[in-house]
Amino acid sequence: MLLPTRNAVWPILVGISFERCVKYHRHIGRWTFLNMVAHFVAMITVYKIDVLSPRANRWGCGNLYGLLAGISMLLMVLSAVEPVRRYSYELFLALHMMAFPVLIFSVLHVRDTLPHLILPLVLYVADFALRMYQWSRTVKVVSVQAFRFSQVSSVEI
Numbered sequence: 001m002l003l004p005t006r007n008a009v010w011p012i013l014v015g016i017s018f019e020r021c022v023k024y025h026r027h028i029g030r031w032t033f034l035n036m037v038a039h040f041v042a043m044i045t046v047y048k049i050d051v052l053s054p055r056a057n058r059w060g061c062g063n064l065y066g067l068l069a070g071i072s073m074l075l076m077v078l079s080a081v082e083p084v085r086r087y088s089y090e091l092f093l094a095l096h097m098m099a100f101p102v103l104i105f106s107v108l109h110v111r112d113t114l115p116h117l118i119l120p121l122v123l124y125v126a127d128f129a130l131r132m133y134q135w136s137r138t139v140k141v142v143s144v145q146a147f148r149f150s151q152v153s154s155v156e157i
Helices: 009-014 018-047 063-080 082-087 089-096 099-109 111-136
Strands: none
Touching: 009 018, 009 111, 018 063, 063 082, 063 089, 063 099, 082 089, 099 111
16 A cells, blocks of 8 residues: 555655655565465465355455455556556556455455554545645746757668
């Protein structure tokens, strides 16, 4: 949830650059996905839990929601693979919006998840509000200059 947006609040608070935020975001995302896969494998092998069960238990509303959160996260991870991200950045961004279903399904899967999401969600809302404020401001264009690209002749070596 520590989003690497150019206007994020948390990098300013801890004093790190945007490039470093992206690096940390990738590492945290990979570790989160690997932990989710390990959790899924452990639950299947050790407890033989029915993963399609929507019935409520003492932790949350059922295992089905954990499976849906995992599928949503898998879509995010697959779209973040470098060749996919470079070839189709719009697909990458659209599938990264699967973060919201991941959060909703995670809270439905285990209710104790919600308190851990409050601070990141507050930071996200602050970042979003800052972006909206910046988009709404009008700017005064001081000068404009047109550049003409001349045709470069090929040089033989």
